Amino acid sequence: MDGVHFVILGSVTASPPATEHRPPERRRRPRGAVREGLVAAGLELARTGGPDAVVLREATRMVGVVPNAAYRHFADRDELLAAVCAAAMAELAGRMAAGVARVRGRHGDPAAARGRLAAIGTAYLEFAHAEPGWFATAFAVPQQHAYGAPRDGRPDRSPLGQLRTVLDELVEAGVLDPQRRDGIEYPIWAAVHGTAVLAGPGPLRGVPDATRQHLQELTLSFIGCALA
Amino acid sequence: MDGVHFVILGSVTASPPATEHRPPERRRRPRGAVREGLVAAGLELARTGGPDAVVLREATRMVGVVPNAAYRHFADRDELLAAVCAAAMAELAGRMAAGVARVRGRHGDPAAARGRLAAIGTAYLEFAHAEPGWFATAFAVPQQHAYGAPRDGRPDRSPLGQLRTVLDELVEAGVLDPQRRDGIEYPIWAAVHGTAVLAGPGPLRGVPDATRQHLQELTLSFIGCALA
DNA sequence: GCCGCTTGGTGGACACCGTCCACATTAAGC
């Protein structure tokens, strides 16, 4: 899952149309280029239209290849979508990590730990608002291709993994009662995720920006209350 | 929104195939029958496949009518989907209402009020688990056809409305500090909704039943903590 | 050098979908 490449977008253009007539550009691209291009194209489509917008034919068009070429790299559309979803999820994880990294203060300091928890939630909600297409895509992994648990050994950079790390720090810092630590990541995740979903594609969509901001603060302070 | 008819499902069959040859059953159905039939058919499709499964042509086939007939009753597929979504949401609201109604105890009694809050959350989560297709559909209202606020006058039977009612009762019963009442319905809704989504179509899908049950309890007790 | 195999891109087809148009029929109103 962290084998996902952060593909540079915006340059998913096909090979430039030959000015002189030529047998239709049958050249073979470098190894893996088409596959990565398809994922990048899918990511681009998903960004504005969510998971439903990643349509196989359109992606191949952007890469400059015939629709069937995709089937050399993915079993079907769902497998392509799964790759795009993984990339979107990685992007979310990256922004969350960047968010917590911005919080100063040494490990174990209560205030800093609290700040890092808030940063995680804020980054999550910011991402959901700034990139609704990607956010929806990150959680739209098709049934068959769910990505499994992270290979152990490496630190877990998934959203849940990062949340767990901060919660452990909160225990260490004496902010959170160790007895209440077990499993508390799930309600917290749920509260933040629920806020993102309700205010994004959900029934609270389209509320004015100030209201949305207020909702975010309500959720974060709600979580604070439940921790104390 | 509460003008939605609770359509009886299961009998969305087309007119029985004539044994003797006849001009293909051009008889006109009673007023509104096709429209209601389409919604019922859509609901049936959504039940097993979610919003994506409500495909216009299939619905018309179930009703026994040609695809284009649908366009006499709905501007496009999205409008049909919106009707199906509204019906699914009404079903959710109905089950929630039934859940709270089962809790005995007079209005204003602290324990009863607490019980009603728990019943709301439980009914919500039960519905999401028992009817994942409908649950997803209830929140998949297409952008253009969002249903507006309930006509005032009538009590608000929407999920949010029911939650508000119970929260008001909790204040009345002295369980919830009135100063903390304002806006608290949103984090609570978000926590429950988030749990439903994460454990349903989300990354926590497919956890064993006992674990899911545990997640529900964690969320409910988390909410309890934040209230006190 | 050549042969043959694997890898990956092409072309053409199929079924299905949402949607539009022109037409036919029925029901309702005068």
Add this chain to the structure above:
DNA sequence: GCTTAATGTGGACGGTGTCCACCAAGCGGC
């Protein structure tokens, strides 16, 4: 009884995912 609106039909179009047969490029073994 005629007119008119409402409703269902038939046929078409472009778009989609997917399958099959074909073919070109690269590669290893002889």
